[in-house]
Amino acid sequence: MQFKEVIGQHSLKKELPELMKENRLAHAILFLGKEGSGALPLALAFAQYIVCERISRPLAVSQGPSLFGDPEPEPDTISYDSCGTCPSCVKAAAFAHPDIHFSYPVVTKKSGTPPISTDYITEWREFVKGYPYGNAYDWLQFIGAENKQGNITAQECNDIIKKLNLKSFESEYKVLIMWLPEYLGNEGNKLLKLIEEPPPNTVFLFVAENESQILATILSRVQLIKVPLPEDREIEAALLERNNTSPETAARIAAVSQGNYHMALQLAQHAEEDWQELLRDWLNAIMKTGPVAQAKWVDEISKLGREKQKQFLQYFNHLLQLAVKIQVFGQAGEGFPEKDLDFATRFNKITRMEQQEAIINELDNAAYYIERNANSKMLFMALTIKIYHIIKDKIVFLNE
Structure with a gap:
């Protein structure tokens, strides 16, 4: 994969080569990120950049004229x-370079054998080619983990130590x-010595979403690079160019996904879903029709699946943020669908900004617990009750 294939991240694409x-x-x-x-x-x-044969040569040293007529880089x-195009890049793009190693959450593939990433290397190559912006849930479903919890195990750590202590096969670097690494338990302490005193030209690239779930002993030994979410216009352009999404749909999805390209692809896949109708039914059940309608709605959404x-x-979070913008600035800005603006305007008539912010907080909490396999019926029923009290009784729930 080349930097040009990464959505946005223009500053990091410049800073990483300069390292x-x-x-x-x-x-x-x-x-x-x-x-x-x-x-x-x-x-x-970045891994492909590190092993690229044209990059790994000392840039300031002239290599002489190319035998094949390629222009010589200026010192x-x-x-x-x-x-x-070099052999290393071709192998790296296929995720098959012998000096680029991968580690990721896995489950036991064969009964009685400890799970290690190498067991799933074929699936991994297929996954990152097709879903480079996928998340852990996508990956575990892709390998048929079903409800099993993926892990990076002690056996995996031993395998990493063994691989990285070998000489590199082709490149100057091993990566x-x-x-x-959030899936790495205390077994990760096995890697500390290797991280502190790695063999020459060995590079660890950790990729994480939640800093608080990473072992503190590992955090203290890495250089942190924060990866921001792409801008809405970059998400919109990616949907147009890579996913053949229609301009109107791309603009709407970019606004809703808030820089999350994984979410944007999911929304594009289900663009025909009428979330606003589902939301209207929910709010009507909460504020008007009562417990029977609420239970029916909760049963309906619990069948939809986690994603x-x-x-x-x-x-819903997107509409609430539109409502807040309208209250603060008098308008939400350009590019938002008319029906979203109309809903946000109507919602402003029954709620204040403090209530909207409280609901946003509850929605964020609910999304967090859904990601962690919470019981959806219990979660949405509790959320229904909380939203009722936030709107009707103006109660803001405090998180412990």
């Missing part, structure tokens, strides 16, 4: 992307990309 140019490349880097930010594609592109110049439930909450 190589200025010999400031840390041996352990943590790419920290929320779901859909592109932290994994960025790490994949002290810098390329801001891998070439994409390990560990996706989601659609998250999309629905994200859509």
